[in-house]
Amino acid sequence: MQKLTVSELAKLYGYSRQAIYAHINKGNLSKGSDGLIDFSEAIRVFGEPKGKSTDDKQSKSINSQDLTQVDLLKSQVNLLEKQLNQALLRENQSIEREVFYQEQIEAMQRLLEAPKANMTTFTDHKPSQDIATDPLPEQALKDDGLTTPEPKENLRIPVPDQTEPEPEKRGFWSRFFKPNG
Numbered sequence: 001m002q003k004l005t006v007s008e009l010a011k012l013y014g015y016s017r018q019a020i021y022a023h024i025n026k027g028n029l030s031k032g033s034d035g036l037i038d039f040s041e042a043i044r045v046f047g048e049p050k051g052k053s054t055d056d057k058q059s060k061s062i063n064s065q066d067l068t069q070v071d072l073l074k075s076q077v078n079l080l081e082k083q084l085n086q087a088l089l090r091e092n093q094s095i096e097r098e099v100f101y102q103e104q105i106e107a108m109q110r111l112l113e114a115p116k117a118n119m120t121t122f123t124d125h126k127p128s129q130d131i132a133t134d135p136l137p138e139q140a141l142k143d144d145g146l147t148t149p150e151p152k153e154n155l156r157i158p159v160p161d162q163t164e165p166e167p168e169k170r171g172f173w174s175r176f177f178k179p180n181g
Contacts, residue, residue, distance in 0.1 A: 003036035013046050022068045 006024075010017045020037075023029040029045045031037050170178070 002039040003032065003034070004039055004042065005036060009037055009042055012049050013042070015046075019067065026068075 004012065006017050006020050009015075010020050020029065023045060024031060029037065030041055
């Protein structure tokens with residue numbers, strides 16, 4: 001079969017030499033050990049050579065020159081899409097985290113403010129009836145059987161006024177050697 005140089009093949013098909021080399025570097029087209037390209041190999045890759053019309057020549061040269069650029073741009077677009085998706089995911093996670101922490105801060109602030117406004121001291125606290133949280137009247141709370149009755153009197157244990165003084169405690173040896181008393 002006929003063998004052609006890169007320049008001859010470029011002229012025959014209307015491609016630039018760089019486009020032919022790009023096909024060789026990609027592995028689409030192979031050169032022989034003598035550096036020439038077999039015509040059957042060129043037909044396999046490029047098809048049958050057509051007439052020398054200017055439209056065909058321009059479209060083929062544009063297609064072959066832009067072939068590597070298009071592939072490069074496609075890979076860059078894919079990479080940028082992946083980076084954008086990752087950035088959006090991180091941003092969404094950051095926003096969710098910020099909302100969560102803001103809710104936690106607000107809840108803590110409500111807890112800190114609530115005791116100051118409602119209670120003077122822990123022992124003097126008398127709950128006020130709040131319809132939203134405690135719709136039962138105060139009488140119903142006392143009669144439900146679950147609460148302890150309030151003490152009516154002071155239930156202290158009476159202490160007698162006079163007490164007998166306790167005898168002096170004696171040591172171990174004094175119990176044996178001293179008489180009672």
